Amino acid sequence: MIIGVADTTFARANMGAFAIDELKRHTSARIVRVTVPGVKDLPVAAKKLIEEEKCDIVMALGMPGGKDQDKVCAHEASQGIMMAQLMTNRHIIEVFVHEDEAKDDAELAWLLEQRTREHAVNVVLMLTRPQEMTKLAGTGQRQGFDDAGPARR
Template identity: 45%
Template sequence: MIKIGVVDTTFSRVDMAKYAIEVIEENLPEAEIIRYTVPGIKDIPVAARRLLIDEGCDAVITLGWVGPGQVDKYSYLAMSVGLIMLQIMTGKHVIDVTVHEDEAGDLDDLYNIAVDRARKHALNLVMLVKYGREALTQYAGKGLRQGRPDEGPIKE
């Protein structure tokens, strides 16, 4: 049985986990999905750790929201370092899906970024868990983006 952990926050302004779970269920129907919701991004690493180690998840996708202030940016940096350390310690993927509130001009754009990023990264996670380390190799250097339109490669 494949187990996938999904960590999200109450601070987020979009229920990104809903969209990530839809993609996982559609593409990996045999997986058990365990959702863990925490208050904010600094709580994400411990939730991811609990899912990977205590619950035996094969991989985790984290869905965080970063406010526009400098303190928010520092909180994101601390969270990101924690997730990187967790990946190194467990040897398992933690796909960090984060939306920064100041990356869009209006709320509709921000919503679309959040949904697109959650869906695309959930698919990346499915590919890695289902097909292994070479699953994304065919897309290397293609300028793919999550949350925005793809940029494309500089040269084919």
Template identity: 60%
Template structure:
């Protein structure tokens, strides 16, 4: 059985973790999901590291929804660097799934983007764990999570 860590924040305006969990449960069996929710985006790196080291997760998804201000973007960048460091320290993949609030102006469109991105990254997680050859076949194909694919050159 594979253990999947799901880490999200209360700062986010949409529950992307639940969408990802639903997607994983629909398409993968023999998976145990461990969820950890933290207040903000800069709390994600240590939470993900704890899921790996203390809970034995094989892979983790980190969900965040940074706001539109300069400080929000700075915090998201710092969190991203922390997630990279946590991956390197644990030799374990952490899929960063961030949706910036200013990616869509319309709240309904922002919600749809967050839902699609969470589900499409959950599909990536399934491929990484169970179908790595499929992931290899998709290399260089211009795939985008939550937005239309741009295709290969």
């Protein structure tokens, strides 16, 4: 099994390093990493990881900024990532932390790390123990901030 990790220099924390550290805690799968400038460069980076590096699944890690043009960029990047998934028939787990989700730099740094680590665990489960993911179905999981939990009557 091979896991791809694509991250960006635009992000304000080393999301690729967090992902790799967390993946290594849960799997001995080979990991291939590539770093690109920004989120719009992630779709082709992920597609190349799948097609050329034979990755079974890819984490696409990025941080959209808070400006309007950043949000447009992020939407375009998401569409590209979805297209790459459909073209390759492989999951590309998009891990985006929007800069304005956090109230200050300290929270942003925490969120960039926490969301990346929690999605790394999802990636390992999806690849190696999908039945464990099914056990979590409908439980209101969130990556980073608190889980929402199941809705109650």
